[in-house]
Amino acid sequence: MSYPTYNPRSSFPTQIRNANHYHMRLCLLGLNGSRRIMKQRVSVGYRMAIGSRVIAAVVGGYAVAALCTGCLSLALVRWTDVARAEAVMTATLMSFLWFALAVIWVFAASTAWRAWVGLCVPGVLMAAGWLILRGA
Numbered sequence: 174m175s176y177p178t179y180n181p182r183s184s185f186p187t188q189i190r191n192a193n194h195y196h197m198r199l200c201l202l203g204l205n206g207s208r209r210i211m212k213q214r215v216s217v218g219y220r221m222a223i224g225s226r227v228i229a230a231v232v233g234g235y236a237v238a239a240l241c242t243g244c245l246s247l248a249l250v251r252w253t254d255v256a257r258a259e260a261v262m263t264a265t266l267m268s269f270l271w272f273a274l275a276v277i278w279v280f281a282a283s284t285a286w287r288a289w290v291g292l293c294v295p296g297v298l299m300a301a302g303w304l305i306l307r308g309a
Contacts, residue, residue, distance in 0.1 A: 181221055189301040191296035218264070221303045222284075222285045225285040225288075225289070226279050226280060226282075226285050226288055229285070229288050229289050230275065230276045230279040230280065233275060233277065233289065233292035233293075233296070234271075234272045234275035234276050234292070235272065235290055235294055236292075237271055237272070237296050237299065238268040238269075238275065239273040240263075240296055240300050240303060241267070241268060241271045241295075241299050242261075242264045242265055242267065242268040242271070243299075243303045243307075244299045244302040244303045244306060245260075245262070245263070245264040245267060246261045246263070246264035246265075246305060247260075247303065247306035248262045248302075248306060249263060249264065252305060256281070275292060277292050278292070279291070279292065282293045288307055
């Protein structure tokens with residue numbers, strides 16, 4: 174089979190294009206004499222960091238959402254003329270937002286430590302607010 178040396182529809186000769194395609198296929202199959210790309214193993218530290226983030230997202234996100242719900246419901250009852258049941262319902266609906274934001278934060282943080290700190294700081298602030306509003 175004879176290939177024309179120039180294809181008028183492209184700026185590259187067909188033989189060169191076919192040679193590059195052939196070389197790429199050999200590289201993908203590992204038959205071109207170069208080193209084969211071995212599958213890299215994931216380190217234990219990386220797995221621990223991902224596991225830590227998952228635990229932070231689930232447990233820490235739930236804790237932050239629960240504390241925000243309690244603090245917001247008490248604040249609505251105390252500072253507005255909202256009935257207690259409506260305040261709890263409003264705060265509970267907002268908890269879905271808080272939980273989603275906590276999960277997004279955990280996986281967007283640059284390190285697992287930063288993710289945990291980013292959950293602990295608002296958690297402590299909301300717990301303090303909840304204790305202050307509950308006691309008053």
